[in-house]
Amino acid sequence: MASTFAPSRPLAVLAAAALGVVLFSGCTPADEPQPSNEPSASASATPEPSVTPSVEPSEAAVMSQPLDITCDELITLDDMYAFNPNVSAVADAAPKKDSKAGVIAGMNGLTCQWINNSSSETIDIAVAKLTDNQLTALKNLAVTESKQVPTYGTPPVEGYFQVIGQEGEAQVFSGSYWVTLRAISFFEPGDAEQLAEAAIEHLS
Secondary structure, three states, X not given: OOOOOXXXXXXXXXXXXXXXXXXXXXXXXXXXXXXXXXXXXXXXXOOOOOOOOOOOOOOOOOOOOOOOOOHHHHOOHHHHHXXXXXXXXXXXXXXXXXXXXXXXXXXXXXXXXXXXXXXXXXXXXXXXXXXXXXHHHHHHHHHHHOEEEHHHOXXXXXXXXXXXXXXXXXXXXXXXXXXXXXXXXXXXXXXXHHHHHHHHHHHO
């Protein structure tokens, strides 16, 4: 499986706020009064109009569309048992923030986690439902960060994989879904293939 919101084409959400306030004020020393035959007249200087602060509108954060699926439906007990019978589901998944699953968690997508009962190593699988433009941006990023994997599904399904540190991370794009899988046990693309195919099948 390709890994990355590691090969994710960065859906970078940039918020720029520019606030400018210009204030002009003038002050001159008063002159000694001079006798004059002309009637005195008082006049107050017209104040310069204040500049209204301008704020650039910020781009809305990328959020996943609602998902009508749970972790035990995305990867069933049978799916995980067939992959590795020595793992258990984690109730409150807490993926690494710098992983693709962490990015999806920030989008309010679905994040799921399993732990190896012997080694305590984790498997993180996450999914987000996004727009075509958002998915295109992620695919473009995946191309630059990882290698394409043709075995995660037939076109138009796209798969990518990369190794980050000691963990392998796979990304799969299918329809409107962005699926990521990450684990130390994913040494190469084929290691994530079984779970990736199961997730895509249940999302179809």
